[in-house]
Amino acid sequence: MTAIALIDGNNFYVSCERVFQPHFEGKPMVVLSNNDGCVVARSAEVKAMGVPMGIPWFKLKPLARQNRIIAKSSNYTLYGDMSHRMHSVIAQFAPEQEIYSIDESFLNLTGMPGDLITYGQSIQQRVKQWVGIPVCVGIGSSKTLAKLANHCAKKTIVPIMPGGVTDLTQLSNAELDETLSRIAVGEVWGIGRRLSAQLIDMGITTAAHLKNASINRIQKHFSVVVGRTVAELNGEMCLELEDVAPPKQQIMSSRSFGQPVYRLEDLIEAVTSYTARASEKLRRQQHVASAIQVYLRTSPFKTDAPFYSNGVVVRLMQPTNSVFALAQAATQGLKQIYKPGLPYTKAGIMLLDLQPSNRVPLDLFSALGAPTDLRSQALLKTLDTMNERFGRGTLRSAGEGFAKPWAMRSTHKSRAYTTDWAALAVVQRG
DNA sequence: TCTGGGGTCCTAGGACCC
DNA sequence: TCTGGGGTCCTAGGACCC
Structure with a gap:
């Protein structure tokens, strides 16, 4: 049986900042977009306060001051380098890897002997120890299910699989349906705001509803893309792992x-x-x-x-x-x-x-x-x-030009700890 | 005062051809 | 006077993702 894992960094940008400024651990913290425009990463503490993703910084400022939320400007030199380190460590765990985004990797674990939960935990431990970034691991029999498994891992939706690793391939079909029935349809990879609203109008409100919907009907009503999502939810691999990144088209x-x-x-x-x-x-x-x-x-x-x-x-x-x-x-x-x-x-x-x-x-x-x-x-x-x-x-x-009156704002930026000799962390001896 | 950046894929519709 | 059907290519716009 196919087993695809999705490994992703928790609050990736926030975690990158914390590696070099460990005193931020446990403190509410956000990372801002370019130009200090809006919030693009939130620590768990900030999420718990109900701060939404993408909120403009100037709107959050009063609350931030009140709750001592730490804000950092984005530092893509740092995140890019940390991302590279994380993906290289993850690559050691399977011959086939797709680097999907700055903080996400798919691995093909098909045919891997032993318990995949244990395997996922060893990935977690090594990335944490070698790179310093906490990750969650989701395993499923297609990329779409792996993404959903990762969602389950983060929220501990399958109670018997706590600790940030969830393997949906271990569930029976009935158990899988039961699990997916507790996930909103909009959480499914490829179902955004628009599609979500339309699906809900049709009575398809959970991931389980979508999984058990008629592919034909969905395909006719929407597109081949959404049809594929339904097939993927049923464990059919429609989306292959792309181990070599295709050249950009634009x-x-x-x-x-x-x-x-x-x-x-x-x-x-x-x-x-x-x-x-x-x-x-x-x-x-x-x-x-x-x-x-x-x-x-x-x-x-x-x-x-x-x-x-x-x-x-x-x-x-x-x-x-x-x-x-x-x-x-x-x-x-x-x-x-x-x-x-x-x-x-x-x-x-x-x-x-x-x-x-x-x-x-x-x-x-x-x-x-x-x-x-x-x-x-x-x-x-x-x-x-x-x-x-x-x-x-x-x-x-x-x-x-030289004066650059158009240059973007970046008023809370941390240093390029890993790519600039002058910014290396200094260890004080006591 | 202050609201990110970088991508992909699909579809519909028009232009044009035979 | 009547005015088909099939195909390709391109573009704009919409949807999605992180």
Whole structure:
């Protein structure tokens, strides 16, 4: 029988912060999104206070002050590195792993001898000891059931399986139905707010109802995707583990500004910076882009000013991975959609129509930044090597600017403990 | 004063072709 | 004067995920 495990970090970002600041253990704590915008991770103590996910920080502030909630700005350098460590430890437990997100891994435990609960506990212990992050383990006979098992593990929904490891494959069909009948349909992976509401209207309110619904009816009423979810709930593997991450089909980079931006020159700087980040990712996956989309907007939350949002796709003469060619195209697009006098709060770019660089035909004129242009490829290679070695932004084009009036807010950020020599934790001797 | 960022997949509908 | 049926490709928008 198939056995898929989903391992995920508890309150991952909060746990990362606590590894290096252990005095935060047991204290109510949140991590904020970029720009200190809203809450993206909550400690158990904060969840217990009823603080919802995604609440804007300025709305939570009074309660935070009152209850001494600690807030940290997000520190993706730290979380990314901790994530890498966690996934590597988890990989030791099975030959087949899919890294699903920054804090989640699927493992294929099919055919593993012995009790899977015990096995799950050993995963928990090793990750905790070697990386410092607490995790829960859910096991089921499909990815969707593994996700649900993980939910059960976190909330101890199956009482005979306490301690953060739940194996649904050990339950009989009747026991599984009984367990799923205590889980709201909206908790099922792939059932979001909209679908949940529609399903409830049809009388399908629990995960058990959905499992026992007619696939045909569901598929006809919704889509093949939801139909697959029903099959997966019945233990049929419709979604395979993807051990090698497929290359991205589009690469995005966007940010909210720390304060409203009015000037075109500042927007061009910001967009040039985003293009630098995105094109770096593009080169890492050895692809080129044939088009770039630029967009900007004012705040959708202000009621006293009209909302403006616009975007444009700029096609390139020739597919490229060069930050220079891409930034030039982005600037050109930006000029088309920019309206003077508006308080812009966000801008971004998206690289589109990606393809492997070795599949691009030779260009007769070898325009600036073409992947076949050896000199420009050497320049980009140097750029990437230097930035990897000495830190992001060591080498960059002047177009990214220096004053950066658009830079995002990040007022409670912890240090890059694991990736910067100067930020290593210091152990005091008593 | 202050509301994140980065993705995927599917479907419907229009343009266009024979 | 009558005005079919089948197919592909593209885009926009909606839904979902973390």
